[in-house]
Each structure stands twice: as structure tokens, then as C-alpha cells.
Amino acid sequence: MAKLVENMDIYDVVMTMSEGNPGALKVVMHMMSDLDNLVNLFICDYFDIRGSKLYKLHNDCCQRRDDKFDRTLMMIKGGVFSLDEIHSNLDLVKSIPFIDDSIVIDGVLAYGEKFGFGDDKWKEFCQKNREAFVKKLNTALEEQNVKKKNKKHS
Numbered sequence: 001m002a003k004l005v006e007n008m009d010i011y012d013v014v015m016t017m018s019e020g021n022p023g024a025l026k027v028v029m030h031m032m033s034d035l036d037n038l039v040n041l042f043i044c045d046y047f048d049i050r051g052s053k054l055y056k057l058h059n060d061c062c063q064r065r066d067d068k069f070d071r072t073l074m075m076i077k078g079g080v081f082s083l084d085e086i087h088s089n090l091d092l093v094k095s096i097p098f099i100d101d102s103i104v105i106d107g108v109l110a111y112g113e114k115f116g117f118g119d120d121k122w123k124e125f126c127q128k129n130r131e132a133f134v135k136k137l138n139t140a141l142e143e144q145n146v147k148k149k150n151k152k153h154s
Contacts, residue, residue, distance in 0.1 A: 003048075004045045014029070016045075017044065017050050017051075017054065021051045021052050021054070021055050023058070024051050024058075027054050027058045028041065028054070040069075043077050047086060048083075048087070053087070053091075056090050057069070057072070060094055060095035060096075061090075061095050061096065062099075063097070067111035067112040070111075071111055075098060076098070078126065080098075080129070081133070085133075088141060089140075092140055093144075096133065096136045096137055097133075098133050100132040100136075105121055108121050108125050
């Protein structure tokens with residue numbers, strides 16, 4: 001896993017972040033579309049989210065929705081999820097969304113609207129989504145471990 005380094009040209013940045021994964025390449029190109037999204041590129045690099053993990057974050061966790069992807073990255077950047085939780089999820093065969101769209105909180109703006117750290121409901125939004133995510137992640141990890149044990153014994 002190569003990280004981004006100073007003086008990389010655009011081609012090297014794209015290849016480093018996509019790791020040759022065509023789905024991740026599309027996500028990288030989205031992140032290079034404007035300054036706010038470019039910051040997300042560096043956040044992903046910092047958290048070692050590249051290649052297939054980047055693709056799974058956008059595809060599985062965010063249902064290919066750029067606005068949900070941006071909000072998820074804001075939560076990751078804000079420390080809502082641990083590095084272990086992030087990578088355990090992205091290592092699953094089918095990753096779990098970090099944001100549960102069934103959780104409705106009055107005052108939380110729709111995806112694509114400016115909502116984040118300074119908003120009154122941000123902390124509640126993050127806490128409720130973290131609780132739901134951790135519960136689902138733990139269930140998925142337990143199921144994965146049971147399948148591995150059953151495979152060993154067959």
C-alpha cells in the first residue's frame with residue numbers, strides 16, 4: 001500500500017489511490033473534481049483507504065451516492081469510527097453502510113446540504129449512526145467467524 005507523497009504528479013496520485021481498481025478510479029476522479037473533494041482524497045489516503053477499499057466505501061457503504069460518501073468521510077475524519085472499525089468493515093465481503101438512512105433526526109439536513117461539525121444535531125447524528133453501525137459490524141464479524149470455523153471443520 002503506497003501512500004501519497006510530495007511532488008507526485010496527477011497520474012501517480014490517481015494510480016496510487018485507485019491501485020488499478022476501475023471502480024476506485026471513478027471515485028478518485030470524483031474526489032479530484034473540486035477543492036472540497038480533493039481534501040477527501042487526502043483523508044482517504046491518511047486512513048489507508050485506497051483501491052478496492054475505496055471502491056467498497058463508495059459502492060457498498062454509500063450506495064454510489066457522492067453526497068452520502070462525502071458525509072461518511074466527514075464522520076470518518078471526525079473520529080466517529082476507529083481505524084479498526086473502518087478497516088474491519090471494508091474487509092468484509094459486503095461492507096456495511098456507516099450511515100443508516102433509516103435513522104431520522106429532526107434538524108439533520110439532507111445529503112448534499114452543508115451539515116457537519118458546527119451543527120447542533122451533528123453529535124446526535126454521529127452517535128446514533130455509530131451505535132447502529134457498531135451493532136451491525138459486530139454481528140457481521142461474528143457471522144464471518146462462524147463461517148470460517150465451519151469451513152475448517154468441513
